[in-house]
Amino acid sequence: MDLMDLLKASGGGDSVGQLASDDGLAGFRRALETGGHDRYIDDPSLMGAAETRADGNDILGMARKFF
Secondary structure: OOHHHHHHHHOOOOHHHHHOOOOOHHHHHHHHHHOOOOHHHHOHHHHHOHHHHHHHHHHHHHHHOOO
16 A cells, blocks of 8 residues: 555545645645754764654654544
């Protein structure tokens, strides 16, 4: 299953359309691009930190409003 299949299945037929709005996918993408998340790849020891979990929960919270 690819990302588009997951998006279509998660929120009914209109979830992809909702993500296409200016405050939808574009805002989510900006948050991912500017959040410095590459630090987790650069330093895998961060994966167990409470800050990492909170950061992940923030991202999931943003995604949840679209799905």
